[in-house]
Amino acid sequence: MKKPASLLGNKNKFLILGCGFSGSFFAKTIKKYGCTVFTSSRSIKRDPNSFVFNSENGEVPDAKIFDGVTHILSCIPPDKNGNDPVLESLENKLQNLSLEWVGYLSTTGVYGNTEGGWVSEIDQPNPFQKRSQNRLNCEKRWIESGLPVQIFRLPGIYGPGRSTFEAIKNKKIRVISKKNQVFSRVHVADITNAIIYLLQNKSSLKFYQIINIADDEPCSQLEVMQYCYNLIGSKMPKPILFKDVKEELSPIAQSFWMENRRVSNKLLCETLGYKLIFKNYKIGLKNCYLNT
Numbered sequence: 001m002k003k004p005a006s007l008l009g010n011k012n013k014f015l016i017l018g019c020g021f022s023g024s025f026f027a028k029t030i031k032k033y034g035c036t037v038f039t040s041s042r043s044i045k046r047d048p049n050s051f052v053f054n055s056e057n058g059e060v061p062d063a064k065i066f067d068g069v070t071h072i073l074s075c076i077p078p079d080k081n082g083n084d085p086v087l088e089s090l091e092n093k094l095q096n097l098s099l100e101w102v103g104y105l106s107t108t109g110v111y112g113n114t115e116g117g118w119v120s121e122i123d124q125p126n127p128f129q130k131r132s133q134n135r136l137n138c139e140k141r142w143i144e145s146g147l148p149v150q151i152f153r154l155p156g157i158y159g160p161g162r163s164t165f166e167a168i169k170n171k172k173i174r175v176i177s178k179k180n181q182v183f184s185r186v187h188v189a190d191i192t193n194a195i196i197y198l199l200q201n202k203s204s205l206k207f208y209q210i211i212n213i214a215d216d217e218p219c220s221q222l223e224v225m226q227y228c229y230n231l232i233g234s235k236m237p238k239p240i241l242f243k244d245v246k247e248e249l250s251p252i253a254q255s256f257w258m259e260n261r262r263v264s265n266k267l268l269c270e271t272l273g274y275k276l277i278f279k280n281y282k283i284g285l286k287n288c289y290l291n292t
């Protein structure tokens, strides 16, 4: 990664709201730049820099957590009513801060189904699933808030500890084949590093409010599974046709197979000049294999 620049340092205080898989990777990395980092979860953690925020039961952070905050990253999905948990519970507090930047992790689900076609930030979102409609509404709410927000649309997130390897090990995945079906994905390290790159170069880069972070090579789930089985040295089970297994899948699993799109990273990687660490699933999964 690029040597830390003075733009990110001990003058910055980050709140990471929803410190799950992506949030904790980001928090761990940004601390190395000397930034002060406080992270939220819904239950009490031992870490003294962790605090409780749970929109479901109205547990909001103590006012002193917000003192001197310069940057916020929200990694929290819409709640069960489709509302944004952060804006529903904390918007007034955020409006009273002198924030330099707010990041919101969204999903490429807002683009809907393009039958395998490429989608970019200039395409009109066309959410197909109810949860993606909710997500688009949350994006709109963030934009309307007038906060200095940047929205990152993400495809399937994977990384050490959460990848096809764990799914194979826990027998949580079936080898399914669906003709011409592709998925886009991104390694968790590229989410973090792309955001840090944009923050470090904020003064010289044009500000885009919506940015996709995805790798270069959308591909079928079958290819990914074959690669994982080869790496672990096991024989991949014979693929089952999607049409033969569809009814046995959970509604959420079914819904993933109903959408087929390729997510373009041209804005991030060409226009804005970010260099991916993990350009495709092969190098990304090798990293997971070696780090779990």
Ligand SMILES: NC(=O)c1ccc[n+]([C@@H]2O[C@H](COP(=O)([O-])OP(=O)(O)OC[C@H]3O[C@@H](n4cnc5c(N)ncnc54)[C@H](OP(=O)(O)O)[C@@H]3O)[C@@H](O)[C@H]2O)c1
Residues within 6 Å of the ligand: 017, 018, 019, 020, 021, 022, 023, 040, 041, 042, 043, 053, 054, 055, 056, 075, 076, 077, 078, 079, 085, 105, 106, 107, 108, 154, 155, 156, 157, 158
């Ligand atoms: N996973 C994917 O493949 C994927 C793909 C595209 C987009 N996304 C989106 O990108 C974001 C980050 O994804 P991720 O997989 O890193 O998330 P994650 O690991 O599931 O973490 C979500 C975080 O949100 C917190 N949270 C959930 N509901 C909350 C509420 N009502 N009030 C307060 N906190 C709440 C969770 O708290 P606890 O720590 O207490 O659980 C957790 O820290 C999410 O919005 C996700 O929907 C995910």
